[in-house]
Amino acid sequence: MSARGNFSNKMGFILAAAGSAVGLGNIWGFPYEVGQGGGAAFVVIYLIFCFILCFPVMVTEIAIGRKTQKNAVGAFNDLGLKKWNFVGKLGIFSGVLILSFYNVIAGWAFGYIFEMVAGNFAIADQFGTYIKDVVKVGSYGLVFMGVTAYVVSKGVSGGIEKAAKLLMPTLIIMMLIVAGYAMTLPNAIDGLKFYLIPDFTKITASVVYNAMGQAFFSLSLGMGALITYGSYVNKSDNIVSSAALITLTDVGIALLAGLMIFPLIGFMSGGTMEGAGRGPGLIFVTLPQIFGTIGGGLGIMTGTLFFVLLCFAALTSTVSLLEVPISYVVDELKIKRTRAAWMVALTIFVIGIPSLIGNGYSEFFSTAFTTYKDGGKDTDFLSFVSALANDTILPLGGCLIAFFAAHIWKKHNLDEELAQGAPSYKGSFVQKYLNFAIGYFAPIVLAIVFVLTVLFKFFGIQIF
Ligand code: TRP
Numbered sequence: 001m002s003a004r005g006n007f008s009n010k011m012g013f014i015l016a017a018a019g020s021a022v023g024l025g026n027i028w029g030f031p032y033e034v035g036q037g038g039g040a041a042f043v044v045i046y047l048i049f050c051f052i053l054c055f056p057v058m059v060t061e062i063a064i065g066r067k068t069q070k071n072a073v074g075a076f077n078d079l080g081l082k083k084w085n086f087v088g089k090l091g092i093f094s095g096v097l098i099l100s101f102y103n104v105i106a107g108w109a110f111g112y113i114f115e116m117v118a119g120n121f122a123i124a125d126q127f128g129t130y131i132k133d134v135v136k137v138g139s140y141g142l143v144f145m146g147v148t149a150y151v152v153s154k155g156v157s158g159g160i161e162k163a164a165k166l167l168m169p170t171l172i173i174m175m176l177i178v179a180g181y182a183m184t185l186p187n188a189i190d191g192l193k194f195y196l197i198p199d200f201t202k203i204t205a206s207v208v209y210n211a212m213g214q215a216f217f218s219l220s221l222g223m224g225a226l227i228t229y230g231s232y233v234n235k236s237d238n239i240v241s242s243a244a245l246i247t248l249t250d251v252g253i254a255l256l257a258g259l260m261i262f263p264l265i266g267f268m269s270g271g272t273m274e275g276a277g278r279g280p281g282l283i284f285v286t287l288p289q290i291f292g293t294i295g296g297g298l299g300i301m302t303g304t305l306f307f308v309l310l311c312f313a314a315l316t317s318t319v320s321l322l323e324v325p326i327s328y329v330v331d332e333l334k335i336k337r338t339r340a341a342w343m344v345a346l347t348i349f350v351i352g353i354p355s356l357i358g359n360g361y362s363e364f365f366s367t368a369f370t371t372y373k374d375g376g377k378d379t380d381f382l383s384f385v386s387a388l389a390n391d392t393i394l395p396l397g398g399c400l401i402a403f404f405a406a407h408i409w410k411k412h413n414l415d416e417e418l419a420q421g422a423p424s425y426k427g428s429f430v431q432k433y434l435n436f437a438i439g440y441f442a443p444i445v446l447a448i449v450f451v452l453t454v455l456f457k458f459f460g461i462q463i464f
Contacts, residue, residue, distance in 0.1 A: 019164035021250040023317030025218040030254040031261040035276035038202030049215040056437035065230020071327040072224025091223035094393040099321040100352035106314040107141025116303035121292030132360040148318040149345035167312040179259040191266025213391030222394030355382040399446035406439035
C-alpha cells in the first residue's frame with residue numbers, strides 16, 4: 001500500500017481533494033454560468049444539485065477508491081466486477097477531454113500574471129485579441145501543462161499535498177479582501193441583487209442542465225478522480241465527513257467568487273448588469289477592471305497576487321485531472337510514473353490545440369460546432385468539448401458510479417466501507433439518506449438529466 005503512496009493524514013487528503021475541486025471551475029466557470037443562467041436562479045439550482053445529488057456521488061467515489069486502493073479502472077477489476085471497468089475508462093476519456101481545454105484557460109490565466117505585473121489593466125478591453133495570439137497563449141499553456149506533469153511525476157504526497165496546504169487558505173483570504181472591496185463600489189448592490197435574489201421565471205431547461213454539469217465539474221465528480229484520490233486515503237479516516245468538508249469548501253469558494261465578480265459588474269455597468277452573460281471570457285474582462293479601479297502599485301500587487309493564486313488553484317485541479325490517466329497507466333500498464341506523466345501530458349496538450357485556436361484564430365474551430373446551449377447557435381470547439389465532457393459525460397459517469405455501488409457492488413459493502421473510521425455511521429440518518437440517494441435518487445435523476453441533456457444540447461430536441 002505504501003508503495004503506491006498515501007496521503008500523510010486526513011487533513012492532507014481533504015486539502016488535496018479540495019484542491020482538486022477548487023479551481024477554474026469555481027472562479028472562472030461558476031460566475032460565467034451564473035451570468036448566462038440568469039443570476040440567482042442558477043445559484044439555487046446549483047446548490048441543490050451539489051448537496052443532494054453530488055455529495056452522495058462524492059462519498060461513493062471515495063469509498064470505491066479506498067476499498068480497492070486502485071485507479072479508476074483497476075478499482076472495478078479489483079472488486080471482481082471487470083465488466084464495469086468501462087465506467088473507469090469513460091472517466092479517463094472525459095478527464096483527458098477536460099484537461100485538454102482546461103489547460104487552455106489555465107494558460108490564459110497564467111499569462112495574465114505578466115499582464116498584471118506590467119500594470120496592463122487595459123487587457124480587459126483587449127481580451128479578444130489576447131486569446132487570438134495563439135503562439136503567446138499557447139506557450140503559456142505549454143508551460144502550465146509542463147508544471148502539471150512535473151508535479152504529477154513527483155507522486156501524490158510530495159507535490160500535490162504540499163502545494164494545496166499552503167495555497168488554499170491564502171486564496172480564500174485574498175478572495176475575501178477583493179470581494180469586500182468590490183462591495184464598496186457604487187452600484188455594487190445591483191450586482192448583489194442579480195446574484196442573490198432569484199427570479200424563478202429565469203429557470204429554463206438549459207439552466208438546469210448547465211447547473212448539473214457545473215456541479216459535477218466543480219466538485220471533480222463523475223470521472224473517477226475521487227476514486228483515484230480515495231485510493232490514497234487511510235482506512236481510519238471518516239469518508240462521509242471528509243466529503244462534506246470538501247463539498248462545503250468548494251461551494252463556499254464558488255459563492256465567494258460570485259461575491260467578487262457581480263458587485264463589480266454592477267459597478268462597471270452602472271447597475272444594468274449588462275455584460276454579465278458574456279460567457280467564458282467573463283472573469284478575464286471583469287477582474288482586470290477591479291484591479292484597475294484600485295490602480296497604481298496596490299492594483300498591480302493585488303492583481304498579480306490574485307492571478308498567481310488562481311493559477312495555483314488551477315494547478316491543483318490540472319494535477320488531479322492528469323493523475324487519473326497516470327495512475328491508470330502506472331498501475332495497469334506498468335509504465336514508469338515520470339515517463340507516463342510527460343508523455344500523457346504532451347498528448348493532452350496536442351488534443352487541446354483545437355480548443356486553443358478556436359477562440360478567433362481559426363475560423364473553423366471558432367464557429368463550426370453546434371451545441372444548443374444558447375439556443376442553437378454555432379459555437380467554438382472549446383465550448384463544444386466542455387458541453388460534451390462536463391454537462392454530458394460527467395453526470396452519466398456519476399449515474400453509473402452510484403448505480404454500480406448500490407446494485408452491483410452492493411449497498412452493504414458500501415456501508416461497510418463508509419463505516420470504517422466512522423463509528424456512528426451505521427444507523428444514522430446520513431446513512432439512510434445516502435442509501436436512498438445512491439441507490440435510487442441519484443441514478444434515476446442523473447439518467448433522466450443525461451438523456452434530456454443529450455437530446456437538447458446535441459440534437460436540439462427540447463422535451464421540457
Ligand atoms: N473541479 C475542478 C475545477 O473546478 C476541475 C477538475 C479537476 C475536475 N479535476 C476534475 C472536473 C475531475 C471533473 C473531474 O476547476
